[in-house]
Structures are given as structure tokens and as C-alpha cells.
Amino acid sequence: QKEVEQNSGPLSVPEGAIASLNCTYSDRGSQSFFWYRQYSGKSPELIMFIYSNGDKEDGRFTAQLNKASQYVSLLIRDSQPSDSATYLCAVITTGANNLFFGTGTRLTVIP
Amino acid sequence: DTEVTQTPKHLVMGMTNKKSLKCEQHMGHRAMYWYKQKAKKPPELMFVYSYEKLSINESVPSRFSPECPNSSLLNLHLHALQPEDSALYLCASSQAGRYEQYFGPGTRLTVT
Numbered sequence: 001q002k003e004v005e006q007n008s009g010p011l012s013v014p015e016g017a018i019a020s021l022n023c024t025y026s027d028r029g030s031q032s033f034f035w036y037r038q039y040s041g042k043s044p045e046l047i048m049f050i051y052s053n054g055d056k057e058d059g060r061f062t063a064q065l066n067k068a069s070q071y072v073s074l075l076i077r078d079s080q081p082s083d084s085a086t087y088l089c090a091v092i093t094t095g096a097n098n099l100f101f102g103t104g105t106r107l108t109v110i111p
Numbered sequence: 112d113t114e115v116t117q118t119p120k121h122l123v124m125g126m127t128n129k130k131s132l133k134c135e136q137h138m139g140h141r142a143m144y145w146y147k148q149k150a151k152k153p154p155e156l157m158f159v160y161s162y163e164k165l166s167i168n169e170s171v172p173s174r175f176s177p178e179c180p181n182s183s184l185l186n187l188h189l190h191a192l193q194p195e196d197s198a199l200y201l202c203a204s205s206q207a208g209r210y211e212q213y214f215g216p217g218t219r220l221t222v223t
Binding site for chain 1: 142144152153154156159161166167199201205210211212213214215216217
């Protein structure tokens with residue numbers, strides 16, 4: 001059974017701080033990892049994807065992947081109130097082309 | 112450009128109605144997807160079309176009928192829905208050989 005787990009939160013951080021969002025997955029065959037941001041009432045927006053072990057940085061966002069520990073995380077530096085949203089972790093396993101989503105972590109950035 | 116469009120934005124239908132949801136992308140993507148999302152839950156995959164052929168049907172009831180008329184268009188035909196089918200219906204697409212999926216804005220469906 002393929003499972004993707006996230007802490008549902010809510011996670012609250014002050015403006016300007018680093019927000020750290022975590023995700024674990026059960027299927028060792030998982031190859032591709034994604035972070036989506038979803039504002040209330042809106043659709044998911046792809047903000048990061050990572051395929052190799054290590055870190056990947058894009059602006060204020062850093063995705064970190066550790067396949068041995070089956071762990072992927074998202075760091076948001078200099079958090080802004082506009083970052084307040086639900087963050088969905090998603091994975092694709094080998095041979096599949098559909099996303100398996102975690103339940104999401106709700107982030108609130110306090111001004 | 113990573114734009115996927117969906118119409119209508121909102122739809123209210125009775126249990127005896129027939130309606131259709133439409134999704135369109137002009138990015139040359141060759142895979143298109145339908146997801147259903149209930150409140151405070153993650154999206155759930157319904158159907159996958161790859162090169163205009165249905166490749167995945169996640170045991171979706173027959174009252175939902177997908178159609179892919181061409182590589183840019185994806186429809187979801189709805190008939191005899193139940194109130195529990197009320198949800199946000201999301202369309203997504205991805206480029207051939209890539210796994211990143213880009214979502215449209217969704218259609219908020221209410222079944223009365």
C-alpha cells in the first residue's frame with residue numbers, strides 16, 4: 001500500500017522565520033517528489049519538484065530528499081503571510097504516472 | 112506558460128441532470144488527468160489519459176464518464192450524480208516524458 005504522510009498541523013511561524021514542512025513515504029520505489037501549495041478554495045499549485053537525493057533550491061524554497069530515510073521536506077525561508085496555505089506532498093512511484101498525495105500541512109505565517 | 116483552463120467554475124445540478132465539465136490546455140502536454148477533491152482532503156485521482164487514450168480508471172462509478180476528443184481537450188460527463196459527489200473537480204496535465212502535473216483552477220460542483 002502506497003502511503004504518503006504529513007503532519008496536518010497547523011504549523012504557525014512568525015513572519016521572516018523559516019518554515020519546515022516534512023513528508024514521509026512508504027513505497028521505496030518512489031522516484032519523483034512534489035510540493036504543491038493550495039490556498040483555501042483554490043487549486044493546487046506546483047512549487048517544487050525533486051528527483052535526486054540532496055537539496056534543490058528555488059528562490060525562498062528548498063526541497064530536501066533523503067531516499068534512504070524515505071523522507072522529503074520543504075523549507076520556506078523568510079516566510080511571508082502570503083505563504084499561509086496548505087502544502088501538499090505528492091509522490092510518483094516507478095512505473096506509475098499518477099500522483100499520490102499526503103493529507104497536507106496547513107501553514108500559517110503570523111505577521 | 113503552464114495554464115490549464117476549466118469550465119464552468121461553478122456548477123449546481125440536480126440528481127437527474129446531465130452535465131459536462133471541460134478542461135483545455137495548449138501546452139502540448141500529452142497526459143491529462145481528472146481528480147476529485149473533497150473539503151480538507153487531498154485530491155484523489157479519477158482518470159488518466161495518455162496520448163488521448165484512457166490509461167487509468169481508478170474504479171470510478173459509471174455516472175462519471177471521461178472523454179478526450181483531442182490532445183488539448185478533456186471532458187467529464189456527469190449523469191445521475193449523488194449529493195456525495197459534490198466536490199472540487201480538478202483537471203491536470205503533464206508533458207510527455209515528464210512527471211510534473213499542472214492543475215487547472217477546478218470546477219466546484221454541487222449536487223442537490
